[in-house]
Amino acid sequence: MxxxxxxxxxxxxxxxxxxxxxxxxxxxxxxxxxxxxxxxxxxxxxxNTIAQSLASSKSNSVGVLVSELDSPFFGEMMSGIETELRSAGKQVIFAAGHNTEKVEKESIEFLLSRFCDALIIHIEQTPNDYLVELSKGKVPVYLINRYLEPLKQRCVYMNNELGGYRATKFAIDKGHKNIAYLCGPEYKDDAMERLKGYQRALEEAGIDYDESLIVKGDYSERSGSEQFSILYQRTQNFSALVCGNDEMASGAMKEARDLGLDIPRAISIIGFDNTSFAKYLYPQLTTIDNPVGEMGKMAAKLVLNEVYEQKHLVQHYFEPELVERSSVLTV
Amino acid sequence: MxxxxxxxxxxxxxxxxxxxxxxxxxxxxxxxxxxxxxxxxxxxxxxNTIAQSLASSKSNSVGVLVSELDSPFFGEMMSGIETELRSAGKQVIFAAGHNTEKVEKESIEFLLSRFCDALIIHIEQTPNDYLVELSKGKVPVYLINRYLEPLKQRCVYMNNELGGYRATKFAIDKGHKNIAYLCGPEYKDDAMERLKGYQRALEEAGIDYDESLIVKGDYSERSGSEQFSILYQRTQNFSALVCGNDEMASGAMKEARDLGLDIPRAISIIGFDNTSFAKYLYPQLTTIDNPVGEMGKMAAKLVLNEVYEQKHLVQHYFEPELVERSSVLTV
DNA sequence: CATGCAAATGTAAGCGCTTTCAAATATGTT
DNA sequence: AACATATTTGAAAGCGCTTACATTTGCATG
Missing domain, CATH: 1.10.260.40 (lambda repressor-like DNA-binding domains)
Structure with missing residues (x-):
């Protein structure tokens, strides 16, 4: 050479x-x-990129930490990030946090030890304080799907409340009056925001918020099934169910079917995230599109601008759109 | 520092x-x-890993080239590779080939330019010769899901023929006699191997191979729907359909349903790969498990052994197992 | 106690590049 | 033409580490 x-x-x-x-x-x-x-x-x-890195103390690589490498959700995000960074000649190192605080922190350490010029992070378990502290170090930290005031210039996030609102509004517009909600886990901010949107849509339509129509899962498919079953035993007085994410929607659909309920004839279902499998479900799931690929790209652009002195147009805030498929009936 | x-x-x-x-x-x-x-x-x-790399001319990073970052199939593989390599303190750089020869080659160049110590590759478009040539260079090349004689010590592969055989055999054992086959694209070796397995199972059971029961898609969901429609117009003389992969199986299922056919009552369907969405389908898909995560780990171990002088037990050859769910009826 | 040899440690020359600072050259001004 | 100034180039000192080779130390041997 x-x-x-x-x-x-x-x-x-x-x-x-x-x-x-x-x-x-x-x-x-x-x-x-x-x-x-x-x-x-x-x-x-x-x-020789290595020699360049040593001499310039820039590694030209950015670390990306996600919860899982094998998930349609993160897949899209990684793909967006890689596309953007690759075309700028930067290297990206992916690490998985596996949804535990310990592994997440280890992964951050790992990425730091490889001298990444920046970190793009989308994880759930590590507390905010830690991230804020981390970001005071040399390596800038970019957050996807978390909004932290002290890091706001480095956050890329979506309006989850609006997503919950739009999902619910859609059901209302289709004539539904009794709309149940299958909520995500309490410790996740996005789950709570989505629920707020649901409440706002109801209020706006003059529909009373009914505690008994709310169940809470953990975003997993299994919990979707379980919670649907609990809900249905408690009350059958609902014609539509808005779900905190697609996995739970899928679980709810299965359970509904097992209970002999036709979807959407008996019950309409709306998901959230527009994960890639949403269109594989039967019936195909009407859901809220989470522009996670776009957000990944945007985070990459932020890095390119701030760390590598490029000039991309950026945006921090995203709005989710509803994707209509076949799981909602007009009544 | x-x-x-x-x-x-x-x-x-x-x-x-x-x-x-x-x-x-x-x-x-x-x-x-x-x-x-x-x-x-x-x-x-x-x-300082960078200084180490420069001085030792080892980058301690291995490049991984897959077709897509956002696919359940490759996701599993990447996850397996990352887990194994991470725990050995090695860094992994993922690149996407996007199913075009041009991008695949560019990605290889990119990975090489980052001085990877080894390359793990699972792509479709780049011809064998190119890979053999590449592997003559300094950087060892490991192949997943391709068997090339000159590189056999660096290949990790699954017996696709056996998978096709087992899928078909399962249908036969369940009492099916007229079994259609929805084949993958001709230019993919694995697709052809799977078809061979189908043929062998038929032959073994004394069932004549009937050309009119074979259709050919391109592994996409859409092609699954299209080809099912073509097949069904051509003949209705089959009670089971074995598919070259899960995506096409999903497409076929949708089309069958649109034609008013109940699955598995009217037609049994078997997929291939056991992609993560297989269990989200309705009914849940009986399919052949492709141990792609394990194969990823194994490729990583091969690298660890040969490049980083470690000593892991290795295996090059994998056999696929059938996963029974609910898409096949006993007749 | 000298001798020899192996084991442990030190010295110093790179690895291939970036970057500061100084030197050289070009350009403009009067 | 002489000077000031701006632009382009070069010399050389690192970046933080590995490693070949030289040196020192420890220890058994006769």
């Missing part, structure tokens, strides 16, 4: 000049630039 | 000695080792 030294010799200039043409960060006369560039192609020169 | 130099000063030894205790690759007396280790914890020392 040719080194910068050989290039400089071939071009008849100094190391420094070659470095300048590689990095385009200092004036080089057109003539010399050309000589150097030609020497580079002749020698098939390719900069 | 403390450097090795500060550690050496604190411990009263030379740089070289500190390096030795870090790398555990040369004899250091217990006393000095202890001194150095203590100095390290006192200073909160953490080796």
């Amino acid at each position: 040719a080194t910068i030294y050989e290039v400089s010799k071939a071009a008849g200039v100094s190391l420094a000049t070659v470095s300048r043409v590689i990095n385009k960060n200092a004036a080089v006369s057109p003539k010399t630039r050309e000589k150097v560039e030609q020497a580079m192609v002749e020698l098939g020169y390719r900069p | 403390a450097t090795i130099y500060e550690v050496s000063k604190a411990a009263g030894v030379s740089l070289a000695t500190v390096s030795r205790v870090i790398n555990k690759n040369a004899a250091v007396s217990p006393k000095t080792r202890e001194k150095v280790e203590q100095a390290m914890v006192e200073l909160g020392y953490r080796p």
